[in-house]
Amino acid sequence: MPRLLPLLVIAVWIFFWYRNRKRATARPACTTTAPAATSRLSAEAAALGLLPQDQQDTERVRRDPQIDGAREAAERGAWEPAAEAMTAIGKDWERRTALVIALAQAAAEEDAWLTAWEAARPGDPDAAAVRARSTVFLAWELRGGHTADRTSAEQFEGFHRVLLRAREDIARAIELAPEDPSPHVSDLWAGLGLGYPHAYMHELWAEITTRAPYHYEAHYSALQYWCAKWHGSAEMARDFADKAASGAPAGTLLPALRLVAHFEHLDRPFLGRHYRTPEARAMADALLADLPAVRPDHPRLPEARHILAFFLVHQKRYAEALEQFRLVDGCIGSVPWRYYGDPAARYCDYRERAVQGAK
Structure with a gap:
């Protein structure tokens, strides 16, 4: 019996290791629906004039x-x-x-x-x-x-x-x-x-x-071509975004391309650690610096604010994120929310994190 004891210990360890590994691999890479509890409109969000989930327009990005x-x-x-x-x-x-x-x-x-x-x-x-x-x-x-x-x-x-x-x-x-x-x-x-x-x-x-030369819609469209999911690679897409943003005058929105390229090439794009690197923080800072010079009627301005708010929440910069959410609330047909199975629920989940974190 004493000789069998080490073998039994090893066998038990292998059993539990295998069971835990099986559970981990069965877990989805990311959730696509927000928890019901965070989908409700909090008192703080209501006081700010933010809209409930069922009043979010998931088809359009602006009026x-x-x-x-x-x-x-x-x-x-x-x-x-x-x-x-x-x-x-x-x-x-x-x-x-x-x-x-x-x-x-x-x-x-x-x-x-x-x-x-x-x-x-x-x-x-x-x-x-x-x-x-x-x-x-x-x-x-x-x-x-x-x-x-x-x-x-x-x-x-x-x-x-x-x-x-x-x-x-x-x-x-x-x-x-x-x-x-x-x-x-x-x-x-x-x-x-x-x-x-x-x-x-x-x-x-x-x-x-x-x-x-600084047409945002054209740049966004070309960026999709250079993405790895189409006819380019992560390196090509990021290089395209960097060149466009670095050579553009203020107010073109082109710094937003860096955020889009970063988001598009993550294996698990909803994990916060991908957005807390020095590079990702610098991307958000560059877009924040560009926004005051962007014309208010720019048709893609709200979309840039949406992805910026997403980055800022992951960076725990809640007050800055909340400022963006207040400017786009009501129309959410944009990246990143449209990548979720329930865009309105996920949008409201992130918005609530900004509301609570900014208190």
């Missing part, structure tokens, strides 16, 4: 009367307000691209109003820009949002066929308005799906930056 009004009119079948809004925006390329995207999303659902616009004004460059982006949206809807292994051959066939058609629409839009960068931005998303070679992407990028 913009000009852009929203044009899209809502299009959804009702009227093209004239869309055309008027495009004319009013003129060569404000950042807002023009945002309006093109909003109208194109509506046209991808129902394009009778856009067809009527094209018939009433043949050769209208504004309608052509919307048509080009709507065809890109239509292609991505045909593909669906699943990973490649969960996407059927029929979906891929339709996806590539419509993207090739989109290239024709993009070429026409460029011909009709050579100085407008928005059709080229649409081409970035066509290239994401068609797998444009790096050499072509560099040529396309030169066309965009010649027209609008």
Whole structure:
């Protein structure tokens, strides 16, 4: 019996080690729904005028009367307000691209109003820009949002066929308005799906930056191409973001690209330790320093505030995070929340951490 005792001890140790290891490996890498207790609106959050979970709009990132009004009119079948809004925006390329995207999303659902616009004004460059982006949206809807292994051959066939058609629409839009960068931005998303070679992407990028060197929407779109999940790598994406941010004047929002690139290349992007490194803190500080110079009507400003608040909560900089949450509350259709199964619950969870931590 004394000889068997060490063997029994080892056997018991192995049993418990294996059981604990099995439990650890069965645990999901990150949770996708927030605990119910933290989803309720606390008294402190209510006193600050923050909205409850069921009043968070998970589809939009901001309310913009000009852009929203044009899209809502299009959804009702009227093209004239869309055309008027495009004319009013003129060569404000950042807002023009945002309006093109909003109208194109509506046209991808129902394009009778856009067809009527094209018939009433043949050769209208504004309608052509919307048509080009709507065809890109239509292609991505045909593909669906699943990973490649969960996407059927029929979906891929339709996806590539419509993207090739989109290239024709993009070429026409460029011909009709050579100085407008928005059709080229649409081409970035066509290239994401068609797998444009790096050499072509560099040529396309030169066309965009010649027209609008600090165009945030274009930079964000190109960053997606250079991410590891598409046609680049973590190093390429971070290098692209660093070069864009370091060479930009104040008020362009381009420092936000560093945060996006960092978030996109984490195996477990919701673990706080990834955001408490000196590098991650410097990214947040650079974006904080840029925000005062950003125009208030910049269409991507709220999205930058969302990811900044996410970083700041993980860095336990709760008062600074709360300031961002108060400026974006109510519209949360943004990174990082849309990566969660229940975006509103997770957003409110992080917001509450900021509320309580800032007390």
